[in-house]
Amino acid sequence: MDRPELPLPQLHAFTVLAEELHFGHAAARLGIAQPPLSQQIARLETKVGHPLFVRASGRVALTPAGRELLPAARRALADLSDGLAAARAVGSGRAGRLRIGFSASLALTVLPGLLATFRTRYPDVDLDLREMTTAPQLAALQERTMDVGLLREPPDDAGVGPLAFRTVLTEPFVAVLPADHPLAAQRAIDVSQLADEPFVLLPRPVGPRLYDRITGLCEAAGFAPQVVQHAVEWQTVCALVGAGLGVSLAPASIRRLRLREVAFRPVEPRTARTLVAAAWRREDRSPLVANLLAALGEGGKGGKGDGDGDRQRRKKG
Structure with a gap:
């Protein structure tokens, strides 16, 4: 009936x-x-x-x-x-579920301000945060299992293809040294001074562009780094350096880990910088994504990164 x-x-x-x-x-x-x-x-x-x-x-x-x-x-x-x-x-993007991937080191820079701004403005949005390195983020975006990625060093074809990118910030590199290393006594070091040191680095597949940028710094200084150990996360890289396994080159924000066994020193040339970008599907018209990108311009300011900001704060202090 x-x-x-x-x-x-x-x-x-x-x-x-x-x-x-x-x-x-x-x-x-x-x-x-x-x-x-x-x-x-x-x-x-x-x-x-x-x-x-x-x-x-x-x-x-x-x-x-x-x-x-x-x-x-x-x-x-x-x-x-x-x-x-x-x-x-x-x-309108005031509710719903937003899946965000982020590189671990961004929890030390852009991520906290972004989340604070977005949460204040859109408290009813459910944020699904996923800590991922760059390559898995790009794959997840392509597979539509993630909506926005916050990653280091977008690929060479960032201007074309299905994904769009926006630069969030750039930051210089620092040398990561055991605290008792002779070079730790210097205020800054030249990359060439690391020529004879064993290196601990991220595996290239998890972040090809960042890996190539770091090894490119070494090659520009006249040597190819001798990589003796890989680690997927920067915190692990620093822990292995602190244990005496080698040295590393890392984004300056890693200094905020403040590990007692590790020294971080600015490197020359200081013009070398690593780029952080937001990534999303170019055809995605979701208001959630649009609102996050707008908040990113306010809560996580683009521009120069950790190293320069720390120097300015120390001068003011």
Whole structure:
């Protein structure tokens, strides 16, 4: 047996009349004349198959059928209102689920400010944060299992293809040394001074461009680094350096790890910098993504990175 369709305007008219129990008052509240209200109620009663109101001597009262229908009518109207509000929130990017990948070192720079800004502005958005190196982030974006990536050194074809990129910040490199290393006594070192040192680096597949930029610094200084150990995360790289396995070159923000066994020193040339970018699918028109990118321009300011900012703060102090 088919269920009768109950148009929402009729349910609305019914609930208002059930609350007012007066056709004139209900019509005024609905902003219509009494005849159209009576017609709406009559159509609804026809669909139900029973009277919903008793009309006698100028009084209006709900029938048993009307009393039974009223809670369901209110729920239907409330569900519609909630659904419309939810749809508007998602449609405007004020609600929903946003999947964000980020390189671990960005938790020391751009990520905290970005999350604080975004959370303040869009508290109802569910953020799914995933710590990932660059190559897995690019794959996840292509596979549509992630919405935005915050990564180091976008690929060579960043200007074309399915992914779009925006530079978030750049920062200089630092040498990562065991705290008791002779070079740790210097305020800054030249990359060439690391020529005879064993290196601890990230594996190239997890971040090809960053790996090549670091090895390129060494090659420009006249040597190829002797890599004796790989580690996927910078914190592990630094821990291995502190244990005496070798030295490394890393983004300057890594200094914020403040490991007792490790010394961080600026390197020459200081013009060498690593780039941090946001990445997303070029065809993605999601308001969630657009809102995050807007917040990124405020909570995680682009421009020069950790090394320069630290020097300016020390001067002010």
